[in-house]
Amino acid sequence: MAAVHGDAHGHGHDDHHPSGIMRWITTTNHKDIGTMYLWFSLAMFFVGGTLAMGIRAELYQPGIQILEPELFNQFTTLHGLIMVFGAIMPAFVGFANWQIPMMIGAPDMAFARMNNWSFWLLPVAASLLVVSFFVPGGAAAGGWTFYPPLSTQGGLGVDLMIFAVHILGASSIMGSINIITTILNMRAPGMTLMKMPMFVWTWLITAYLLVLVMPVLAGTVTMLLTDRHFGTSFFNAAGGGDPVLFQHIFWFFGHPEVYIMILPSFGIVSEVIPTFSRKPLFGYSSMVYATASIAILSCFVWAHHMFTSGMPVVGQLFFMYATMLIAVPTGVKVFNWTATMWRGSMSFETPMLFSVGFIFLFVIGGFSGVICAIVPIDIQVQDTYYVIAHFHYVLVSGSLFALFAGAYYWLPKWTGRMYNETLGKWHFWLSMFFFNLTFFVQHFLGLAGMPRRIPDYALQFADFNMVSSLGAFGFGMTQVLFVYIVINCIRSGEKAPQKVWDGATTLEWTHLPTPAPYHSFEKPPVLK
Amino acid sequence: MANSKVQDNITMMKKLLIFTVVMFAFGYALVPLYEKFCEVTGINNLLQPDILVEDNWVDTERWVTVELDANTTGLPWQFKPLQSSVRINPGEPVSVMYEITNNTDREINGQAIPSYSPRFLDKHLKKFECFCFTKQVLKPKEVRQMPVQFVIEPNLPTDIHTVTISYTFFELPDGAKAIRDN
Numbered sequence: 001m002a003a004v005h006g007d008a009h010g011h012g013h014d015d016h017h018p019s020g021i022m023r024w025i026t027t028t029n030h031k032d033i034g035t036m037y038l039w040f041s042l043a044m045f046f047v048g049g050t051l052a053m054g055i056r057a058e059l060y061q062p063g064i065q066i067l068e069p070e071l072f073n074q075f076t077t078l079h080g081l082i083m084v085f086g087a088i089m090p091a092f093v094g095f096a097n098w099q100i101p102m103m104i105g106a107p108d109m110a111f112a113r114m115n116n117w118s119f120w121l122l123p124v125a126a127s128l129l130v131v132s133f134f135v136p137g138g139a140a141a142g143g144w145t146f147y148p149p150l151s152t153q154g155g156l157g158v159d160l161m162i163f164a165v166h167i168l169g170a171s172s173i174m175g176s177i178n179i180i181t182t183i184l185n186m187r188a189p190g191m192t193l194m195k196m197p198m199f200v201w202t203w204l205i206t207a208y209l210l211v212l213v214m215p216v217l218a219g220t221v222t223m224l225l226t227d228r229h230f231g232t233s234f235f236n237a238a239g240g241g242d243p244v245l246f247q248h249i250f251w252f253f254g255h256p257e258v259y260i261m262i263l264p265s266f267g268i269v270s271e272v273i274p275t276f277s278r279k280p281l282f283g284y285s286s287m288v289y290a291t292a293s294i295a296i297l298s299c300f301v302w303a304h305h306m307f308t309s310g311m312p313v314v315g316q317l318f319f320m321y322a323t324m325l326i327a328v329p330t331g332v333k334v335f336n337w338t339a340t341m342w343r344g345s346m347s348f349e350t351p352m353l354f355s356v357g358f359i360f361l362f363v364i365g366g367f368s369g370v371i372c373a374i375v376p377i378d379i380q381v382q383d384t385y386y387v388i389a390h391f392h393y394v395l396v397s398g399s400l401f402a403l404f405a406g407a408y409y410w411l412p413k414w415t416g417r418m419y420n421e422t423l424g425k426w427h428f429w430l431s432m433f434f435f436n437l438t439f440f441v442q443h444f445l446g447l448a449g450m451p452r453r454i455p456d457y458a459l460q461f462a463d464f465n466m467v468s469s470l471g472a473f474g475f476g477m478t479q480v481l482f483v484y485i486v487i488n489c490i491r492s493g494e495k496a497p498q499k500v501w502d503g504a505t506t507l508e509w510t511h512l513p514t515p516a517p518y519h520s521f522e523k524p525p526v527l528k
Numbered sequence: 529m530a531n532s533k534v535q536d537n538i539t540m541m542k543k544l545l546i547f548t549v550v551m552f553a554f555g556y557a558l559v560p561l562y563e564k565f566c567e568v569t570g571i572n573n574l575l576q577p578d579i580l581v582e583d584n585w586v587d588t589e590r591w592v593t594v595e596l597d598a599n600t601t602g603l604p605w606q607f608k609p610l611q612s613s614v615r616i617n618p619g620e621p622v623s624v625m626y627e628i629t630n631n632t633d634r635e636i637n638g639q640a641i642p643s644y645s646p647r648f649l650d651k652h653l654k655k656f657e658c659f660c661f662t663k664q665v666l667k668p669k670e671v672r673q674m675p676v677q678f679v680i681e682p683n684l685p686t687d688i689h690t691v692t693i694s695y696t697f698f699e700l701p702d703g704a705k706a707i708r709d710n
Contacts, residue, residue: 110537173548181540185533215548219555231701234559237641238601238698249558310647312571 025120028112029518030097033119035414037094038407040122042483044086047130049476051079056438056472058455059465072455073141074157078129080144081161084261085168086126088399092264093118093175095406096203098414100179102508102516103197105188105525110181118174125167132160143453145250148235148243152227159228162221169218176207176214183207188507190527194288197506198281201288202267205295209256209263212299217253220246244309251302259298262362262394263291265402266333269355271506272405273337276352277344278503283336290329290336297326307378316375323373330366334359349501350424354405357432358398365393368443383453386446392439401431404482411486412500413508416515417493423485430478437471577661578654586619587682594680596624597694604632605666607640607697610673618682626659626695627673630666637700639663645692652684653693660695663706 018026024036054075058067067075097115101108109115132139137155140146151158183204187196196204223234224246233239235246274281281287303311303319311319337359346352368390372378381387404427412418441464450461457465499509508516511525565571594616596609606629616622630636640660644650659674666672680691700706 111541177541177544177548180544181537185536185540211544211548212551215551216555216558219552223556223559239700245559245562248562249555252555252558312569 026116028108028116030101030109030112030115031414031516031518033109033115034094034097034099036119037090037097037122040119040126041087041089041091041094042486044082044090044126045479047126048079048082048087049479051075051082052472053476055079056469059457060469061466062457062459062462064456067455069455070138070141073143073453074133074139076453077140077143077146078133081140081164082126082129083395084144084257085165086122086129088261088395088403089168089172090122091403092203092206092261092399093172093179095199095264095268095403095410096175096179099410099508100182100200100203101186102512102520103200103506104183104186104191105507105511105521105527106182106186107519107522109178110186111178114174115178118171118178121167121171121174125164125171128160128164128167132157132164135160145254146221146224147250148224148227148246151224152235159225162225165221166218169214169221172210173214176210179203179207180211188521188524188527194285195527197267198270198284198287199264199267202263202270202291205291206260206263209260209295209298213253213256213260216249217257220249220253223249244306247306247309248303251305252299254305255302256295256298258391258394259294261399263295265358265399265406266291268402268406268409269337269358270333272351272355272409273340274505275409275501275503276349276355277341277346279340279344280505281336282339282342283332286332287336290332293329294326297322297329301326304373304378307375308382320373320375324370327366327370334363334366349408349421350419350428351405351409353425353428354401354408357428358401358405361393361397361401361432361435365390365398368393381446383451384446385442385450385452388452389439389442389446392442396439397435404428404431407486409501410508411489412493412496413512413514413516415490415493416496417489418496418500419485419489419493423481423488427478427481427485430481431475434471434474434478438468438475439471441467441471577656577658579656584619584621584679585682586617588617590618590682590686591615592618592680592684592688593690594622594624595690595692596626597692598626599694599696600638601696601698603636603638603697603699605630605636605638605697607695616680618680618684621656621677621679623675623677625673625675627671628664628666628697629671630669633668635665635667637663637665637702638697639700639706640695640697643694643696645694646688649680649684649691649693652681653691654679654681661706663700664697 024032027033027036054067055072058065058072058075097109100106129139135156137157139157140151140154140161141157142150142154146158146161183196183200193201223232226232227234227236227241233241235241235243237243270281270287301319301323303315304323307316307319337355341356348356368386372381372387372390408419408424445461445464445468448461450457450465496514498512498514500514501509504510507521507525512520592615593613595613596611598607598609600607606627608627610625610627614622614624628638639662642658642660644653655676655678657675657677659676664672664674676693678693684691
């Protein structure tokens, strides 16, 4: 074993934990909890994906074929909620759990017991969301943004959704407190803030954003709950409230939220690209400042989601320029990744493919974002498929592709075995093809005026919708391949060496054996 | 882990928990903050009487049709304007009448919320008197006629020839105070 720097006690502890199901329920080990987060988010990814398949099946042809409009609305609403809160966010927390302690040389997360809690709240919230399909009136159907008056009028499904959001919020806040404390207090001696890997930096900033805005979301859904059941009128015009107030408070949370879902993926890509370019990350400190700038700016742009809600022109201009300003630090990041690859000795294993694909497609999503920021255009494309295309380019080919990149990158370290490189490449190229088939045409649909969240459409949209649906079915099938690759890797992959990627420089590759031992860095590593 | 490190971690957690609670409260604080913001900037200020400006200029060259609309939501009243529309010169003070009828055998509190079309009409509409500024209490079978007095200012964009003023009555719980915008 190559664990020469302070992992001498590593294997002695393996048999101390209970076995069987109790191991997973009671575990306080960051690696176990990270694994559970990742499996959970993968499961939710397939639940949300099934809903997406239902949506695309209905939209395959004009007219109503499969889903009644009420059920269709429930599908779009729950697809959004489950993908955002059940798949993408927990997946990043899973990466944080596995990687942050290993990357900063800490033995575990700061609050191991709380870590267990923040995970086990998730299945509870997820079952509330899934069960809500089967209560009278069905699941929430007013869109994932649950604007009133629809959300104040809906049935029991909306209450279940509100409780689910409360629980998910509590879980996220506990997770963030844990991550911030771990990063600030538990770094190995010599690991100064400006020596931390980019992934750790992006998560530190993300966690701060989470504790900043998640409580506001909790307040918003609480107001919704009291409006529904306890006679308050925060959002009810009949009682002197204002539904537009909801939009302002919701997007105060909602806009930072989209950066919560993308910053950790910037971190993953910033680890993968230097490794496979065999060069250090170009402009490390500018990356840190760019991440912080994006996070700060993200708190001042919320009303660009509300340009059509009747805002004074001065307000529209402010939010338009502030939104466009975010393109500057984001551009810094894209140029830094490109400069990292420049004249690097590059190789294109699956993690690198997903990272390069991420840059390519995320930039498309970024540009359509700048287009949406322009007020007169936004008023045209508001609530059309153009917006759908935009945010799927940043969330699927952005966050999700980065998650795949990270999964392939660290899977050998976690499991001790290599995944099948050929299948991994197939997974990437199929995802790339079908993703663009699904979502690129949605730009055209949106510009032509097809509204989102509607189960039927005018005949002139039929061809592009059929293309988009075929792409979506292909994309869904391709993700089953990912599950096969992961299981195949765990069961029968080839044994992986300690330093799987020759260009990797972070602590988990240089200081820990493969697979990473159950307890790592009980004595802090010696950093040069 | 050394004890001092555990202590440091707990201190950190306490700070972050306090921050979380503060942010939760901030979410609620946004409600009065937005109300104050709208009051100061004059946005959405529909339930406050405006002050009559003396030297009002009347554009006698121009005619605007004001359509009057009335709705109720969730309360068993009849509510209608006595005339469905009026033709006016911008700048000229106008008075129109609405009528509400309580057809039930119980006393009901209600208040009307205005809504305008086009949406920017609130910038050009000055209301001096309106039944919507206060709550209305109707005894069983009571009928009441109520005026709205307003001026549409001559600076209304010239491409606007028809505007709509709409009111919707909502029921207020017994003993509730009138809704004010702030």
